[in-house]
Amino acid sequence: MNELLKKSGFSQRAIEYYTKKTNVGKIENPSVSFSYTGHCGDTMKIYLKIDSDIITGAKFEATGCAGAFSAGSALMEIVKGRSIMEAEKISEENIIGHLGGVPETKIDCVYLAKRSFEETLKLFKDTRLNS
Numbered sequence: 001m002n003e004l005l006k007k008s009g010f011s012q013r014a015i016e017y018y019t020k021k022t023n024v025g026k027i028e029n030p031s032v033s034f035s036y037t038g039h040c041g042d043t044m045k046i047y048l049k050i051d052s053d054i055i056t057g058a059k060f061e062a063t064g065c066a067g068a069f070s071a072g073s074a075l076m077e078i079v080k081g082r083s084i085m086e087a088e089k090i091s092e093e094n095i096i097g098h099l100g101g102v103p104e105t106k107i108d109c110v111y112l113a114k115r116s117f118e119e120t121l122k123l124f125k126d127t128r129l130n131s
Contacts, residue, residue, distance in 0.1 A: 027047035067110075087121065
């Protein structure tokens with residue numbers, strides 16, 4: 001499996017995130033969770049634990065390919081410990097850089113992770129404003 005992913009253009013970090021299922025799973029009693037389906041048909045559900053505007057926990061579940069899992073894992077690693085304001089500034093390029101590159105055919109997976117995260121934060125902020 002690792003050799004196939006490497007031949008497909010995945011970095012060693014992306015392969016490790018995928019095979020070790022880094023940050024994959026649910027957070028019990030999350031501050032917010034949201035599921036988003038991209039135009040490719042892959043779905044990502046993000047769970048965040050937020051305390052005093054700091055993301056203290058971040059996990060996700062996905063139905064998708066190795067690209068979706070590696071991008072989701074990377075984004076969750078990047079956002080943990082950051083303030084909401086800092087996390088909102090994370091770009092697709094930051095995710096790609098963290099992974100050490102992404103195969104051209106898997107760029108949409110990075111957009112899926114980023115968009116899922118944006119929508120999750122939006123729900124959190126909307127819920128907080130309306131409570």
